[in-house]
Every structure is written in C-alpha cells, then in structure tokens.
Amino acid sequence: xxxxxxxSTLPPDTLLxxxxxxxxxxxxxxxxxxxxxxxxxxxxxxxxxxxxxAEARLxxxxxxxxxxxxxxxxxxxxxxxxxxxxxxxxxxxxxxxTSFTVPGGCGALYSGISLxxxxxxxxxxxxxxxxxxxxxVVKSLGLEVKDxxxxxxxxxxxxxxxxxxxxxxxxxxxxxxGPCHNPTGIDPTLEDWKELGKLAKEKGxxxxxxxAYHGFAQSLxxxxxxxxxxxxxxxxxxxxxxxxxxxxxxxxxxxxxxVLGETKDGIDAVTTHIADNGRATWSxxxxxxxxxxxxxxxxxxxxxxWETELNxxxxxxxxxxxxxxxxxxxxxxxxxxxxxxxQNGMFSRLPVTAAQTVELREKHxxxxxxxxxxxxxxxxxxxxxxxxxxxxxxx
Ligand code: LMR
Numbered sequence: 001x002x003x004x005x006x007x008s009t010l011p012p013d014t015l016l017x018x019x020x021x022x023x024x025x026x027x028x029x030x031x032x033x034x035x036x037x038x039x040x041x042x043x044x045x046x047x048x049x050x051x052x053x054a055e056a057r058l059x060x061x062x063x064x065x066x067x068x069x070x071x072x073x074x075x076x077x078x079x080x081x082x083x084x085x086x087x088x089x090x091x092x093x094x095x096x097x098t099s100f101t102v103p104g105g106c107g108a109l110y111s112g113i114s115l116x117x118x119x120x121x122x123x124x125x126x127x128x129x130x131x132x133x134x135x136x137v138v139k140s141l142g143l144e145v146k147d148x149x150x151x152x153x154x155x156x157x158x159x160x161x162x163x164x165x166x167x168x169x170x171x172x173x174x175x176x177x178g179p180c181h182n183p184t185g186i187d188p189t190l191e192d193w194k195e196l197g198k199l200a201k202e203k204g205x206x207x208x209x210x211x212a213y214h215g216f217a218q219s220l221x222x223x224x225x226x227x228x229x230x231x232x233x234x235x236x237x238x239x240x241x242x243x244x245x246x247x248x249x250x251x252x253x254x255x256x257x258x259v260l261g262e263t264k265d266g267i268d269a270v271t272t273h274i275a276d277n278g279r280a281t282w283s284x285x286x287x288x289x290x291x292x293x294x295x296x297x298x299x300x301x302x303x304x305x306w307e308t309e310l311n312x313x314x315x316x317x318x319x320x321x322x323x324x325x326x327x328x329x330x331x332x333x334x335x336x337x338x339x340x341x342x343q344n345g346m347f348s349r350l351p352v353t354a355a356q357t358v359e360l361r362e363k364h365x366x367x368x369x370x371x372x373x374x375x376x377x378x379x380x381x382x383x384x385x386x387x388x389x390x391x392x393x394x395x
Contacts, residue, residue, distance in 0.1 A: 014132050014369050022367045030365035031387050033374040036182065036346050037250060038313055043380055048248045050306035054295035058288075065287075070275040072101020072285030075294040080241050080256040083214060084224060085231075095264040098271045100278065101285040104253035105212045105242025106133060109175075111257040112208040112238045113141050114277045115270065116173040121206060124173035125165060129349070129371055131182045134175050134210075143173070151186045154339035158192045162199060170204030176230070178239075179223045180213035180345020183373035187217065187344050193226035197233025207234060212242040215310045216317065217344040235262050243293050245346070246310055254289025313377075317346065320379045327384050331392035346377040356394050364390045 012020070018034035037045045047055075071077055077099035081092060091097050102108045116124060124138045127150035135145040146168075149160030165174065176196065179187055188196065200207050209227050217223045231237045236259075243254040257274065261267040278285065296302045325340035340348050352360070354370035361367055366387065368374050379387075 014371075018367055018369060021361075025365060025367075027365045029386070031367065031383055031390075032378050033366065033368040034378070036245070036375050036377070038245065038248065038317075038346070038377040039380070040316075041380065045248065045250070048306060048309045050296050050302045050309060051247055051249065051292055053305075054292045054299070054302055058291045058295050062291075067284045068101075068287055070100070070278060070285070073287060073290035073294050075298060076101055076290035077256060077258075079294060079297040081258065083220070084211065084227065084239050084241060084258055085260065086224075086228065091260055096261050096267050097258065098261075098267050098274065099256055099258040100274050101287075101290045102255045102257045102278070103282055103286050104244060104255040105210065105240050106137070106255070107253065107282065108240030108242070108255040108257035109134070109137050109208070109210065110141075110281065111274055111277060112175075112240055113137055113143065113173065114281075115238065115259075115273060116206055116208070117141055117143060118273055118277075119171065119206060121171055121173040123169075124175060125168060125205075126175050127161075127177065127181070129183055129373075130175070130177070131210075132369075138173075138175075146172075148174075150181070151184045154186070156186050156188050156192060158188065158195065162195065165199055165203070165205070168203055168205055172205055174200065174205050174207045176207055176209055178209050178211035178214070178227050179217035180347070182212065182345070183347045183349050183371055185340075185343030185345055185348040185376075188226060190226055190229055193229040194233050197230040200230075200234040200237075206236070206238070208238045208240060210240045212240075213245050213345045214241070215246045216314055216346065219314075220307065220310070231260055236260060243289060246313075247293060247296070247306065249289045249292065252289030252292070253286055254293060256290075317377050320376050320381065320384075321348070323381060323384050324376065324379065324388065327388035328391060328395065331388045332395050334395075337395065340376075346375055347373050348376060349373050350391065350395065352394050360390070360394065366390055 015035045022032050039045055081099050102111055123144035123146050125146045125148050126134045128147035138145050148164035149157050151157055181187055214223050239258040241256040244250045259270050296306050321340050325337055328337040329335055350372040352372040357368050357370050
C-alpha cells in the first residue's frame with residue numbers, strides 16, 4: 001500500500017488556480033482580474049529597463065556562484081533598511097535593527113511567523129479580509145489564526161480593528177499590511193498608524209508589517225510614513241519587504257526580512273534565530289534578485305531610471321482606477337463604486353458573492369477570486385467599457 005494513500009487531493013490555491021484556468025481558457029474575450037501582477041498596454045508584464053540593465057551588468061561582473069552567507073546580499077539589505085527605517089534612524093547605529101535577504105515577501109512572512117513562534121506566540125491576528133497566504137503560512141506553522149475587522153463602508157475601520165485587537169493577549173502576533181492593502185486597497189491614515197503602534201505597545205503584541213507594494217500608493221518617500229509612525233510608537237516590529245511588484249521581480253523571489261528591536265542584545269539574539277530558521281528551511285538565501293536590486297539602488301542613473309518606471313506604473317494604475325470607477329458609476333447609475341478612485345495600489349474589492357464570481361468566470365470570461373478582489377494593475381483600458389457593462393449586471 002502506498003504511503004500517500006492517506007492523503008486526499010487538495011483544491012488548487014485560490015490565486016494560482018485562477019491563473020492556470022485563465023491561461024487555459026480559449027475564449028478570445030476574457031478578462032484577467034486575478035493574480036496581482038502589473039500589465040502594460042500590450043497586456044505584458046515587462047522586465048523593467050533599469051532591471052534589465054542591472055542584470056546584464058551583474059552577470060558580466062559575476063565571477064562565482066559561491067554562497068553569500070546567512071544574510072545574503074548585505075548591500076541589498078542596507079538599501080532596504082534605508083527604505084524601511086530611513087538612513088538616519090538611530091536604532092541602526094545602535095545595533096537595534098537586523099535584515100536578511102529571503103526568498104520573496106513570502107520568505108519574509110515565513111521568517112516572521114517562525115520568529116513569533118520561537119518567542120512563544122500561539123495565535124496570529126490577520127485583517128478580515130486579507131491576502132489568503134497570510135492565514136495559510138500561519139496555519140502551516142501550527143499557529144492559530146484570529147481575524148480583526150479592517151474596513152467598513154469603503155473606509156478603514158479603526159474602531160473595529162482596535163476593538164478586536166483589544167481581545168488579543170500579550171505575546172500574540174499580528175500581521176498588518178503596509179501601503180496598498182491586499183485585497184481592499186484601503187489604508188490607515190498616519191493618525192491610525194500611530195494609534196495602532198500605541199495599542200501594540202500597550203498590549204505587548206508582536207507585529208509583522210507586510211510591505212509588498214512600496215511606491216505604489218503615493219511615492220517611495222511617502223509610502224513608508226505610516227509604517228515608520230507605527231514603529232516609533234510600538235518600539236519593536238518585524239517587517240516583510242517584497243521587491244516582486246515595485247521592481248517587477250516576481251519570479252526571482254526577492255525579499256527582505258527586517259526587525260527593529262528595543263535592545264541591541266535582543267537583536268543580536270534575534271539575528272541568530274533568523275539565521276537558524278533560514279538554514280533549516282531554504283538553507284542559503286537566493287542571490288540573483290537581490291544582486292539586481294543592489295545594482296539598481298547603488299547606481300544613481302539606474303536608480304533614477306527605476307524611479308521613473310515605478311512612477312509610471314503608479315500613475316497608470318491610478319488612471320485605470322479612475323477610468324474603471326467612472327465607467328462603473330455610469331453603468332450602474334450608482335455612486336457606490338466611486339470609492340475605487342481613493343484606494344491605493346493594485347487591488348480593490350467588488351461587492352459580489354462567491355457564486356457570482358463563478359458565474360462571471362463561466363458565462364463572461366471575467367476572472368477574479370471568490371472574494372471579489374480585482375487586480376486593477378492587470379486591466380487593459382480598451383477592455384473597460386465591455387467589462388464595466390458585464391460587471392454592472394452584478395453590482
Ligand atoms: C496576489 O495577491 O495576487 C499576489 O500577491 C500574488 C500571490 O502570490 O498571491
């Protein structure tokens with residue numbers, strides 16, 4: 001008898017299953033609002049030009065493929081520390097920060113939840129709704145998932161979130177998303193971030209800030225304001241930083257896991273635990289994507305070129321939001337979806353049921369997960385009139 005006969009077949013992952021089904025759909029008129037990747041006017045997800053140039057330089061200069069070490073590319077780590085903490089944050093000089101190259105934002109998430117577990121955390125709070133892989137990783141590490149209210153009537157719901165988190169026990173973990181919340185596109189204000197930081201401190205919560213869309217909300221400079229305000233109040237935090245979207249490095253799995261601590265001794269110990277956990281999982285960090293990012297950010301010209309490309313992606317996403325929102329307001333005769341315009345990043349949620357998302361896919365070739373999340377960054381402007389007409393039938 002096979003050892004594997006005890007296993008039953010699992011359903012496909014929500015987003016990856018959708019990606020496969022979309023690619024296999026032979027209909028010419030189909031609309032991909034599923035997995036979160038940016039697409040240009042030609043419907044492609046291009047390699048950014050700054051990335052392409054950095055990659056060529058990197059390969060040309062490379063003389064070895066030998067392991068880099070537990071923290072991976074330390075230039076990369078320093079650049080991401082600049083982004084997250086700021087160049088002059090006193091904690092850096094005091095040895096109260098640490099950072100590791102990890103396989104993508106999800107590798108950082110895994111490092112963070114593992115670290116929570118090592119500190120004795122038993123349960124982890126996630127926003128309702130959230131990115132499905134948040135609860136997935138928490139459960140895979142054997143911890144309990146709890147959820148907190150996040151948005152109401154198209155706005156951030158601070159009172160609901162604070163009320164739910166007031167039930168949390170000291171030592172509980174919490175995942176809070178940085179700018180461009182996935183799936184709602186709704187972000188806390190600076191004031192909200194401060195209040196959340198105070199609450200985390202008061203209640204002794206261990207918070208992981210998931211930053212996957214830096215530069216997609218307002219600008220590279222401003223997008224970290226909330227995260228930094230939170231850290232100033234909370235004193236300690238872990239940060240999962242992804243370069244998948246803002247540098248378009250998706251498959252290169254380029255992420256950074258960072259920690260801010262109250263004491264140098266604490267951070268020295270944490271550093272050994274992150275290294276130990278990495279060794280027991282991926283053993284050595286991936287080098288290629290981090291090498292590209294270090295090359296882009298370490299060269300004034302490439303960096304300026306990347307910033308121009310990033311700004312163009314953001315401006316295009318904002319334009320698509322406006323066009324889709326206007327088209328939906330017109331097609332439905334209701335102002336309800338005007339809020340799409342004020343949201344940030346790649347995603348928004350449509351008020352549709354899971355059953356309606358199935359019908360949208362089967363009848364009309366409109367692909368979105370059961371949650372009604374739509375990836376605005378994947379839209380083609382020429383599809384907006386037809387798409388909004390179809391969607392209006394369900395809104
Ligand atoms: C998404 O939310 O669609 C992306 O972050 C891709 C993923 O890995 O789920």
